[in-house]
Amino acid sequence: MLRRPGFTLIELLVVISIIALLVAILLPALSKARRSAQATVDLSKLRQLELAHQAYLTDHDGHMINAGLPHGTAPVNLELAWIKSLQTYGSDLVVRSPLDDSPHWEDGDAVPVPNTPGTVYRLTSFGINSFLGDPDGNGLNPWPPADPRGGNAYLKVQHVGPVTDLVHFLPMAHEGDYAGADHPHPEEWDGFGTGGAVVASNAAQQMETNAVAGPQAKFDSVANYTFLDGHAAAHPFGDVFLDELTNRFDPHPMIARP
Numbered sequence: 640m641l642r643r644p645g646f647t648l649i650e651l652l653v654v655i656s657i658i659a660l661l662v663a664i665l666l667p668a669l670s671k672a673r674r675s676a677q678a679t680v681d682l683s684k685l686r687q688l689e690l691a692h693q694a695y696l697t698d699h700d701g702h703m704i705n706a707g708l709p710h711g712t713a714p715v716n717l718e719l720a721w722i723k724s725l726q727t728y729g730s731d732l733v734v735r736s737p738l739d740d741s742p743h744w745e746d747g748d749a750v751p752v753p754n755t756p757g758t759v760y761r762l763t764s765f766g767i768n769s770f771l772g773d774p775d776g777n778g779l780n781p782w783p784p785a786d787p788r789g790g791n792a793y794l795k796v797q798h799v800g801p802v803t804d805l806v807h808f809l810p811m812a813h814e815g816d817y818a819g820a821d822h823p824h825p826e827e828w829d830g831f832g833t834g835g836a837v838v839a840s841n842a843a844q845q846m847e848t849n850a851v852a853g854p855q856a857k858f859d860s861v862a863n864y865t866f867l868d869g870h871a872a873a874h875p876f877g878d879v880f881l882d883e884l885t886n887r888f889d890p891h892p893m894i895a896r897p
Contacts, residue, residue: 677737678851682863682871684733685808688765689865691728692807701795703771706822708763710845712756720821722763736764738850741813752819759819766811766822766846768888771799771867796867799890803868806879806887810850810862817845829883839876848876 695704707720717723722734735744743752745760752759799805812818823845828838836856842848843856850862851873858877865871866887880886 674738674852678863678873681736681738681810681850682873684736685765685863685865686871687729687732688725688734688808689869689871691725691732693869694728695725696796701797703796704767706767706769706820708819708821710817710820711754714756715759717762720762721767722821734763734765736810736850738810738847739764739813741818743814743818752816754816755819761819763821764810765808766817766820767808768806769822769824769826770889771805771807799867803866804887805867805890806864807867808865808871810847812843812845812847815844820845825880825886825888826883828880838880838882842876842880 692704696702704721704724705719707716707718707723709715725732741761741764742748742750743761749760752761809823811820811823817823823842825842827845828841839848839858839860840856843860846862847855848857848862849855849860852861853859853875858875858881860876861873862876863871863873864879878887880888883889
């Protein structure tokens with residue numbers, strides 16, 4: 640009776656090499672597909688937040704939501720924070736993004752956010768444009784009253800006027816001083832005229848400019864954004880902010896749109 644010969648060592652090594660090659664080819668594709676799916680879910684969560692905000696505007700005579708989770712040493716005001724004020728406007732509102740791998744969430748081996756009073760952890764992946772908001776009249780508008788853009792002019796959506804393509808929600812930085820905040824400060828990003836690289840670097844310290852794709856701190860870094868008119872979309876950072884006079888954050892009519 641003839642015995643069927645087994646595989647030789649060389650044949651086994653060839654098969655193993657082919658399998659390893661196929662895995663090496665497939666893994667990046669699978670990782671990219673997973674990232675794409677997460678980005679889609681993230682955009683959906685942002686849309687739900689913006690829809691909730693539209694309902695909030697209706698119930699509050701156009702007053703916009705405010706921020707209560709600061710960076711640095713200022714005390715947290717959770718009652719004022721938008722993650723609290725929007726809770727009643729949608730049972731499916733989620734403030735943690737699937738793209739968010741920040742080490743500051745209060746689970747597992749989380750670490751507190753640096754430079755914050757006491758033990759502060761991350762409560763949301765998202766932030767609101769600091770130019771917009773404040774139902775209590777305190778104002779987030781960074782320009783002083785003497786500045787033509789100042790005077791806390793944007794407490795209500797009616798104050799913004801016809802400019803509705805303004806960034807409203809955006810991803811907050813995963814690490815650093817702003818990891819526990821619910822708003823960045825885009826008025827600080829221009830770098831006093833120092834140029835594009837500094838602008839993107841300044842922004843990346845406060846928001847996750849490449850939450851979806853691309854290198855960090857570059858104009859081609861891609862993140863998901865929502866806009867005051869209700870729509871949400873992915874954009875390179877350079878599409879929403881080039882400098883102080885060309886951006887989609889400052890509602891002042893003198894500001895050009897990119």
